[in-house]
Amino acid sequence: MIERRVRYPGRRQLDDRRVLCGILFVLYTGIPWRHLPQELGFGSGMTCWRRLRKWDEAGVWPRLHEMLLAELRAAGVPDLPRASVDSSHLGAMKGGAATGPSPVGRGKSGSKHHVIVEAHGIPLAATLTGGNRNDVPQLIPLIRAVPPIRGKRGQPLRRPKHLHADRGYDHESYRDQVRRFEITPHIARRGTEHGSGLGVHRWVAEGALAPLHWFRRLRIRREIRSDVHQALITLGCGVIRWRRLRAPL
Incomplete structure (x- = not known):
């Protein structure tokens, strides 16, 4: 069950790591976003889709791209x-x-x-x-x-x-x-x-x-x-x- 806050009504935002796992689950399996199993703790498919789009607009994926390439170069790959x-x-x-x-x-x-x-x-x-x-x-x-x-x-x-x-x-x-x-x-x-x-x-x-x-x-x-x-x-x-x-x- 998603925790609700007393002072600030509404659902607490789902942890980024869980949402990322949900996005990866869809990427690996190819299932529709609406069929993402919520019992696995990833949140709804729409939550993952929106966070994917939000991170894309914030430039997260290009930064991840550059970071991994830098790590690979440091390892001599x-x-x-x-x-x-x-x-x-x-x-x-x-x-x-x-x-x-x-x-x-x-x-x-x-x-x-x-x-x-x-x-x-x-x-x-x-x-x-x-x-x-x-x-x-x-x-x-x-x-x-x-x-x-x-x-x-x-x-x-x-x-x-x-x-x-x-x-x-x-x-x-x-x-x-x-x-x-x-x-x-x-x-x-x-x-x-x-x-x-x-x-x-x-x-x-x-x-x-x-x-x-x-x-x-x-x-x-x-x-x-x-x-x-x-x-x-x-x-x-x-x-x-x-x-x-x-x-x-």
């Missing part, structure tokens, strides 16, 4: 000189912002997850677009979304030295834009045979999407609001980084 990008389609059951007719879903409403990862597959940034958006225009937003990585003395790391991508990102104007960030692009060219050797570095981006979609709430988009789904993406990436931080080196 991130290998930033080489980064890779990739994307993945997912259905959007209720539509909403950042959705569009998916070319791989018979024209049904869908979205795309775009990720940039370092050499070990640790997500550096992830963005959300409509399912009908091309991959190549997301190169620059992904690069800009990588935060300064602190954790050691000196200047924080800001940009990778090399960027690997598949044929979906093959466009000369975007290669030039990537070079302006002092990054060397390694992008497979359309019309060429496989076996260029770029897959040795690029596969980690494809592998990073698998653990991200291991969270059932991220396999199919059920949020109408794109900011709420983006918050769940950032939280999922944070969990992946936290697992890597706890893994034996």
Whole structure:
């Protein structure tokens, strides 16, 4: 039973840790917010949803993102000189912002997850677009979304030295834009045979999407609001980084 205060009528605000556990429960299981079991002490699904949105508006998730990357760098984990990008389609059951007719879903409403990862597959940034958006225009937003990585003395790391991508990102104007960030692009060219050797570095981006979609709430988009789904993406990436931080080196 939720405690009621005598001096200040109304329910006491639920502890942040319990609410976070409720949000993670939904992220892992993919159940609707309204079906969140209150007997587990997480509060109602609407309470968790509102707190998720409130924390997103307060910038909690980007700060968590930067903190975990700093902890990983202090542990000597991130290998930033080489980064890779990739994307993945997912259905959007209720539509909403950042959705569009998916070319791989018979024209049904869908979205795309775009990720940039370092050499070990640790997500550096992830963005959300409509399912009908091309991959190549997301190169620059992904690069800009990588935060300064602190954790050691000196200047924080800001940009990778090399960027690997598949044929979906093959466009000369975007290669030039990537070079302006002092990054060397390694992008497979359309019309060429496989076996260029770029897959040795690029596969980690494809592998990073698998653990991200291991969270059932991220396999199919059920949020109408794109900011709420983006918050769940950032939280999922944070969990992946936290697992890597706890893994034996």
